[in-house]
Amino acid sequence: MRERTEPRGPGAGLREPAQGWRRRHLLDLDELSAAEIELVLETAEAMQEVLGRDVPRVPALRGVTVVNLFYEPSTRTRASFELAAKALSADVVNIAAEASSVKKGESLLDTVRTLQALGAQVLVMRHWQSGAPYLVARHTQMSVINAGDGWHAHPSQALLDIYTMRRHLGDLKGRQVVIVGDIAHSRVARSNVWGLTKLGVQVVLCAPPTLLPPGLLPGRPTDEPSPFPPVTVETDLARALEGADVVMALRLQRERMEAGLLPSLREYIRLYQVNEERLALARPGALVMHPGPMNEGVEISPGAARSAQAVIEEQVANGVAVRMALLYLLTQEGGSRA
Amino acid sequence: MGEAVRLRQHVVMTAGDIRRAVRRIAHEIIERNRGVRDVVLVGMRTRGVPLARRLGEAVREFEGEDVPVGALDISLYRDDLPHLGLRPRLYRSDIPADIDGKRVVLVDDVLFTGRTIRAALDALMDYGRPSQVQLAVLVDRGHRELPIRPDYVGKNIPTSRREEVQVRLQEVDGQDEVVILRMEEPVEGED
Numbered sequence: 001m002r003e004r005t006e007p008r009g010p011g012a013g014l015r016e017p018a019q020g021w022r023r024r025h026l027l028d029l030d031e032l033s034a035a036e037i038e039l040v041l042e043t044a045e046a047m048q049e050v051l052g053r054d055v056p057r058v059p060a061l062r063g064v065t066v067v068n069l070f071y072e073p074s075t076r077t078r079a080s081f082e083l084a085a086k087a088l089s090a091d092v093v094n095i096a097a098e099a100s101s102v103k104k105g106e107s108l109l110d111t112v113r114t115l116q117a118l119g120a121q122v123l124v125m126r127h128w129q130s131g132a133p134y135l136v137a138r139h140t141q142m143s144v145i146n147a148g149d150g151w152h153a154h155p156s157q158a159l160l161d162i163y164t165m166r167r168h169l170g171d172l173k174g175r176q177v178v179i180v181g182d183i184a185h186s187r188v189a190r191s192n193v194w195g196l197t198k199l200g201v202q203v204v205l206c207a208p209p210t211l212l213p214p215g216l217l218p219g220r221p222t223d224e225p226s227p228f229p230p231v232t233v234e235t236d237l238a239r240a241l242e243g244a245d246v247v248m249a250l251r252l253q254r255e256r257m258e259a260g261l262l263p264s265l266r267e268y269i270r271l272y273q274v275n276e277e278r279l280a281l282a283r284p285g286a287l288v289m290h291p292g293p294m295n296e297g298v299e300i301s302p303g304a305a306r307s308a309q310a311v312i313e314e315q316v317a318n319g320v321a322v323r324m325a326l327l328y329l330l331t332q333e334g335g336s337r338a
Numbered sequence: 339m340g341e342a343v344r345l346r347q348h349v350v351m352t353a354g355d356i357r358r359a360v361r362r363i364a365h366e367i368i369e370r371n372r373g374v375r376d377v378v379l380v381g382m383r384t385r386g387v388p389l390a391r392r393l394g395e396a397v398r399e400f401e402g403e404d405v406p407v408g409a410l411d412i413s414l415y416r417d418d419l420p421h422l423g424l425r426p427r428l429y430r431s432d433i434p435a436d437i438d439g440k441r442v443v444l445v446d447d448v449l450f451t452g453r454t455i456r457a458a459l460d461a462l463m464d465y466g467r468p469s470q471v472q473l474a475v476l477v478d479r480g481h482r483e484l485p486i487r488p489d490y491v492g493k494n495i496p497t498s499r500r501e502e503v504q505v506r507l508q509e510v511d512g513q514d515e516v517v518i519l520r521m522e523e524p525v526e527g528e529d
Binding site: 021039045046049050053058059328329331 | 411413414415425427428429430431432460461464465
């Protein structure tokens, strides 16, 4: 069944297009205008040219210190931010929470104050708790980039997804993007919904009812406040894929099954795995994406992950250019507090 | 009460002046390099790019040879950003293939302190090792802060630091002209 939710809540609808970049933090895409998203994507284009050189390094952020503060394990996001900062000649400090004073009981804000006192200007932060970067942003002079908070948001991932789609499809207005999998627990899905809908993309979310956020459950009364801008919700993957320009599979966490949200892995695979037969239901040449890390054979088949339509490795490579663009834009002087 | 600062503008180069200057510089580039073999024109964003294209067209008209024309954005190389505040909008640089061993002519609209050219030289060296770098500007307005001098000049225009020189080009601004803008202090007693 297909249902449309109405835009509600703060951030719904388009804001005034910004003249330029005036933000100090990037916490989620709900607060960005379409024009601001475009500015990031265009800046990333210029960064991509830098990354294509024999020596991919420019002096733009010389003297700037970027701290990667990660309270959750991450390979690609942390490495991607580190490479982006280094390509701009910034100094990078990596802090994994397990190995730091956090273990000794230092509070989040104490840690942040310490990092600021040490002279860091940019804080790239991942935290298991939704909203943690918002708390930090209110208490620091540093620029805060949310590199993933709980189930809430992962804006740099969504921007690199959008950037990758744009490179293949051009203007995204009117395109159809299907996100398949554990929507309820996915910060990647949430940030993509915000970013894509602002650019005029029709987003279809497909999952078993137990893996949809409660506000999006089909058949739910529509006067209930929705956490999302308008999207189409579909529990049948074959129907969701009709006319799709992009198919994005999300990682299925093993814990979800243990929590009783899925009857069995076999059933999930049978109904929701993105595989080659199902891809044939989408538009010819539809892009196959995955934010990684993949469980091949679970949410995506090895064949689909390696097909000519798959741009999964390109997503990783594009991530560096997009994060360079963010670091460049967020470190300008005189940005207002946002 | 005379609080408003008035902006006076006067035209120092007309469209015809610009056209003649570009054609003369094209001749000078050909003469100095004894042809245009190994010459690459690199325009600096924003207005250096259309100027470089025009030079390329003039060269083709005079010599019957195509010269590669590139575009350089130096925003990532500037050392004056902390003073300027906002980051400039970044555009993609586009340097034709290989500049190793080539004679690169950097093209810009106005030469002022020389700091932009310093940044451009840094940027250029990241793309390769040209055998020579030359500098062509439409307007040299003086006030250099670095040991940099142009090889080709459309017009020398002595200015005061309080004046601003604006080059306007068809491709960017819809018309060709060079103007000097001067802020006039409100004079006591004058309305």
